[in-house]
Amino acid sequence: MFEAPIDLLSFLTLYQKEWEQHSYVALCGLSEQGLFQMLEDVPYIRQVALCLDRDRAGLQAEERIQKNLEGRGYREVFPLFPSGKDWNEDLQELMAKGRRENLQMQ
Numbered sequence: 001m002f003e004a005p006i007d008l009l010s011f012l013t014l015y016q017k018e019w020e021q022h023s024y025v026a027l028c029g030l031s032e033q034g035l036f037q038m039l040e041d042v043p044y045i046r047q048v049a050l051c052l053d054r055d056r057a058g059l060q061a062e063e064r065i066q067k068n069l070e071g072r073g074y075r076e077v078f079p080l081f082p083s084g085k086d087w088n089e090d091l092q093e094l095m096a097k098g099r100r101e102n103l104q105m106q
Contacts, residue, residue, distance in 0.1 A: 001035050001065075002026045002051045002087070003058065010091040011051060030061040032068060039074075047076040053086040 002008040005026040012019050023045060025038045030052070039045055048069055052058035062079050069077045082090045 007087040010087040051080045
């Protein structure tokens with residue numbers, strides 16, 4: 001579960017291995033409505049990774065959503081945080097690092 005579509009796509013770019021074996025949702029904000037709708041539509045989901053931004057709003061939402069999920073019986077709920085502020089920032093940093101290394105090799 002991600003805050004924004006760009007973060008979801010950035011995460012999938014960074015972590016491509018076996019990506020097809022999981023379900024993903026972008027909340028387009030911090031409301032969990034989209035997540036709860038997906039869990040209702042896809043009842044076999046048991047694990048939920050909260051891949052929110054590493055900022056005050058993301059940390060507060062992670063705590064709130066985790067409590068809501070546990071209240072609904074989900075026991076395998078865990079946060080995955082980016083190294084920087086968000087997953088797109090992590091991807092941009094990796095791409096910039098690759099360009100710098102590429103230039104140094106030339």
